[in-house]
């Protein structure tokens with residue numbers, strides 16, 4: 001068999017017992033497993049073999065606990081074998097080190113003493129990620145590394161080392177420079193707006209406008225005028241000419257958030273704009289030619305969008321030349337340590353506080369919470385914790401999560417999750433509405449969702 005098709009892993013630890021036990025554990029999942037008990041040998045191993053995954057200890061000298069050795073070897077591996085995914089092995093409590101390793105390009109980390117299933121799952125996940133990225137980029141010449149893009153200064157960073165986020169970054173990288181329309185799917189707060197901006201930033205249209213419209217918040221009668229514009233006197237109240245968002249986005253990007261809310265007759269009109277590349281304001285005699293790229297987003301699951309008789313399928317096929325699905329935060333809890341660290345930096349700076357410490361125990365508790373409002377809810381919780389806590393360390397209570405709602409166990413997730421999440425969400429919406437005496441704006445901010453999303457939940461739960 002071609003050596004390239006064999007899965008390979010290198011385990012680096014100075015403890016020979018650990019090496020043997022990890023080898024036994026991974027034996028049936030990897031074709032090539034090599035052991036290294038002396039980190040100085042790493043370059044020699046890398047010279048002989050291209051590994052998919054390396055499992056790397058943080059400390060090698062008997063008294064060392066700074067993690068400096070692990071970080072040094074991580075950066076060496078990044079240079080010598082940039083495609084290889086590195087999983088760091090850290091001791092319980094070394095959360096700052098683990099985060100530093102992730103920021104320095106590690107793929108993931110695993111805490112010692114480890115749970116065997118977790119170690120196996122982490123190694124397999126890293127292997128799959130390595131393969132999927134390799135597959136999609138073999139034809140791309142001059143490819144910038146994903147990690148360097150992660151660190152690139154931009155308005156707002158997309159944080160995440162999970163395979164789901166890495167794959168999203170890869171799709172953005174490949175599709176942004178083309179003019180293809182893109183449809184982004186994902187629950188509220190998963191980062192659809194952030195991704196849309198990043199696509200615009202990475203496109204050749206980045207110097208022109210990025211016009212974002214939330215179709216979930218536009219009043220029924222205003223859709224057409226907002227999107228297409230109107231001429232003075234076109235209808236009662238049209239006292240002036242109005243340029244629509246489509247024309248404003250000319251040469252740039254038009255982001256249609258909550259696109260499933262677009263009324264049917266306007267779907268037809270939008271479809272014609274996309275195929276004719278012309279737009280006609282209400283009351284105008286002449287069409288104007290436009291050059292726009294459309295990015296659309298919806299929180300509806302794909303199946304619902306396809307079955308939806310209210311949404312024109314021919315428009316859907318115009319919009320989804322490329323499709324990006326953002327997973328819920330509860331499905332990629334491995335991103336939580338980095339996200340928490342990122343938001344702690346952001347809000348300590350904003351509120352002029354010293355950055356609080358956070359223990360591995362607290363991080364683990366945050367990872368077990370289901371985050372129905374996704375990254376937005378996490379961001380709001382961290383902001384609140386930074387504002388309200390005066391301590392040098394943050395504890396789980398500072399995040400004010402709903403008590404006793406741990407994430408469903410993986411095995412039982414499919415049976416229990418919808419019910420648990422539905423109840424949890426309903427309870428949270430009810431609490432927020434009560435707390436702010438029905439004030440939608442305040443309650444939506446507290447929940448970390450848009451006003452439109454809150455209205456939909458009020459309707460859904462008949463509150």
Ligand SMILES: Nc1ncnc2c1ncn2[C@@H]1O[C@H](COP(=O)(O)OP(=O)(O)OP(=O)(O)O)[C@@H](O)[C@H]1O
Pocket residue numbers: 156157158159160186187188189190191192193194195257299375376379449450453
């Ligand atoms: N991967 C990420 N890294 C850093 N910040 C993120 C990430 N994902 C989301 N965020 C932040 O979370 C917040 C919510 O993201 P965003 O508004 O893009 O979500 P959305 O899916 O568009 O939500 P909605 O459907 O409610 O409009 C924003 O402040 C965004 O910057």
